Amino acid sequence: MLNQTKVSVLMAVYNTDFSYIKRAIDSVLIQDFQDFELVIIDDGSTATNRESLMQYVEKHENKISYIRHSNRGQSASINRGVLNSVGEFITILDGDDEYKSHHLSSCLREIKKDDLICSTTETIVDTNDDYFVPDKNDLTKLIHLDETILFGTLFGRKKVFSSIKFKNGFAADADFYERAETQFRVKKVDLRTYIYHRNIPNSICATIKKENLFNS
Numbered sequence: 588m589l590n591q592t593k594v595s596v597l598m599a600v601y602n603t604d605f606s607y608i609k610r611a612i613d614s615v616l617i618q619d620f621q622d623f624e625l626v627i628i629d630d631g632s633t634a635t636n637r638e639s640l641m642q643y644v645e646k647h648e649n650k651i652s653y654i655r656h657s658n659r660g661q662s663a664s665i666n667r668g669v670l671n672s673v674g675e676f677i678t679i680l681d682g683d684d685e686y687k688s689h690h691l692s693s694c695l696r697e698i699k700k701d702d703l704i705c706s707t708t709e710t711i712v713d714t715n716d717d718y719f720v721p722d723k724n725d726l727t728k729l730i731h732l733d734e735t736i737l738f739g740t741l742f743g744r745k746k747v748f749s750s751i752k753f754k755n756g757f758a759a760d761a762d763f764y765e766r767a768e769t770q771f772r773v774k775k776v777d778l779r780t781y782i783y784h785r786n787i788p789n790s791i792c793a794t795i796k797k798e799n800l801f802n803s
Contacts, residue, residue, distance in 0.1 A: 595674030599664035631658030662753035703743030723758035
């Protein structure tokens with residue numbers, strides 16, 4: 588039987604620049620709460636990206652597990668990560684974002700009797716426009732990031748992630764949270780311990796924003 592850890596951090600990566608992935612990994616490794624595992628799900632990255640990542644994983648294999656499959660998308664990758672995790676709690680980190688050093692401990696303090704929380708972020712932007720993203724209910728309209736649910740800020744008990752699967756498509760994180768609301772105790776908190784890098788031009792969110800504003 589696998590030994591259970593307190594928190595499983597799931598990170599899906601797909602051809603993400605290794606400098607970003609290393610930054611994300613390092614932000615987990617330096618947490619002031621150390622009872623965690625980091626499960627990296629490689630969603631079919633190219634050989635060059637994989638080689639750099641594997642070399643770094645091998646240096647920290649006491650804390651990091653690595654899974655690889657053909658390209659299936661972030662939602663399918665996180666769902667597989669859930670199946671391969673052993674933590675009492677599960678959370679997510681995008682490969683181009685990072686945690687502040689007290690992120691995990693802060694989430695554990697906040698969740699208390701709840702089953703799932705999400706939080707606000709410290710957002711890195713190039714312009715104020717980057718604070719606004721497409722509204723999932725009307726992609727031609729923009730809403731502030733503080734009004735959204737973000738993958739990386741989800742933190743909850745494993746039973747939540749085992750009961751509800753992430754669906755493919757835009758706003759899969761918000762969809763997951765809304766379905767969880769009907770079954771579990773959920774809340775949004777103001778932490779800002781997750782550092783969200785919005786200044787990456789080719790992100791999915793940035794691409795959708797450009798396409799819909801251009802066509803509106």
